[in-house]
Amino acid sequence: MAPVLRVLVVDDSAVVRQGVLLLLENVPGMVVEAASDPLIARQKMKSHRPDVILLDLEMPRMDGLTFLRELMREAEPVPVVVCSGLAGPGSETAVRALQEGALEIIAKPQLGVGDFLRESRARLVTALRNAARARLARRGPAVREEVEPPERPASSMLTVTTDKVVAVGASTGGTEALRQLLEPMPPDCPGIVIVQHMPEQFTSAFAKRLHQLCRIEVKEAEQGDRVLQGRALIAPGNRHLRVRRTGGHYQVELMDGGRVSGHKPSVDVLFQSVARSVGENAVGVLLTGMGEDGAEGLLAMRQAGAETLAQDEASCVVFGMPRAAIQRGAVDEVVPLSAMTNAVLRRTRRVRAH
Template sequence: MKQIKVMVVDDSAVVRQVLSGLLGREPDMQVTYAVADPILASERMRLQWPDVVVLDVEMPRMDGLTFLRKLMAERPTPVVICSSLTEKSTRTSMEALASGAVAVVSKPKLDLRQSLHEGCDELVAAVRSAALARVQPAPSMRAPAPPVVPAAKLTADAILAPMGDAPAPGRGNGRVVALGTSTGGTQALERVLTELPPQTPGIVIVQHMPEQFTAAFAERLNGLCQITVREARNNDPVLAGQALIAPGGRHMLLRRGPSQYFVEVVDGPLVNRHRPSVDVLFRSVAKSAGASALGIIMTGMGDDGAVGLLEMRQAGARTLAQDEQSCVVYGMPREAVRRGAAERSVALDAISREILQYGGVNGG
């Protein structure tokens, strides 16, 4: 078994010790170095280059963001940001994603040893996912890896009953677009959403991301896009020119009201080892919008969303998958294609055009 060589860069000795222990016990991982700052990291990397770097964002001598940008410019390497949930750290983590980091996992401040052990599965999954990522030299966003736990893998049945025999049509509520993505999704979503005009049909999105980070991610996109982008709240209407992103740690479902769609944000167990789950969103879109929906599954590790996209297609919706060449990790789209859930595979650059054509927007 080829081991993933991991370097840990964090100014806390406790964090370095705990992370090294958690990652080092995995049979497919080897912690080559655990150092206190990027200056030391640079020295060690000249001796042995890691496959993945686990990086803090707030450190002395050189901050993590500066080090990340330097690394991406000189020798692009998969980086997982391990960040606290302070407002400053969260903003910096979003900048790190924009600068090329592949993943972000949260680092709780209280009861550090216990909290880090509890978050071990998320961290391990992020490192494994990062090791598979296609890191590009040009600055671009990289997405957080899906949190994975070694528990029973639940389906969308845990949140929403399976499809009936006769999916209900949209009944005049208009068209809706549903996007699901994971690893590599933050940069892919930025690419798609920044090309959409205000006349775009309402969009609902699941991006696998830890709690606290989805609001900052949505805020960042909102500042870049012509459409409005924000973290979804329970009972938010789905409006043209607006994209709602499921909050980290909660599921999001599409519901149909008398005259428009709205979203329901709910608690519940992990589905496909994720919360929010793409399968949950896609099933709810199949049930509530039927043939009035477009479903798109994008870059990501695993298979979350493949079953839900198939249910959307069976309900009459249009369905697409991002193609292998443009994915950071070709996992979720591959599984959707394998199951016959996607009508076609399209390049990342073509997804915004597909949305505009579907919505009948001028220029699409």
């Protein structure tokens, strides 16, 4: 028999608490409790420690972000999924929560709409189960990775006639992993394209926050954006992103369509396009995440001559996506997150022998 999954819902809205309880009451192996604010949640946690917390961010007495920070400072943090609206200024607060250690963001269920209820239930159950499996470490102060200097004089860059492209995929735990990857990147780093599994309308706030923290430009991708040195483009939620070559440069193409490998945007869609359009001038990076999205695409990149990296198990929140790629033979090197920026830069600076 599978172990019971204990869920604690912390939300000051009685309507939301009741709605979530109704959504989850018949889920096999799941026991759900509710608290109207973090202080009540703390009392409940003394008798029954939850496996995962579903957390609102705007509450009386103590806001959700403060509570989240407290949880992440514990020796064994409880995984947290943020329950938030999808629009408005609150989206920036929700993205802050991801940076502070929350694993996923989901939309609050809109009660009374049958089809949406069923869709919300499946999404909610998946998010909670994925979060409960995550490996969390106590959060300490961020340490910036020291970037290694180029291995050759800058003038020799003139001998490299084709731009490099770095393609990155991430899911659960990926918001923090991406910060650690991008923050040390130098302004002259190769163009970077990213798929992070994230709901629609949160990707813009996420990109803006990274832009504030990094030395490179970080933005939510728009149709036709060029992949440029010193720029990272993040696929918008609910849109697939592909890279295509136009003349002497690369640009991104945004697409609708169904889910691929269970996701939209899909890492596989991005990686497959990079394999076709960029080939050996690309570096593929697969970071922490649940499931297998990106494994087949990373294999296609390697077969096209690209160099491929995967985050190691010890530094992953969830090792699912990197493990799937490693098992398929898609990975050239398995790298700790703390060393990933330098690993990417070394491979993009390398002049391939022909």
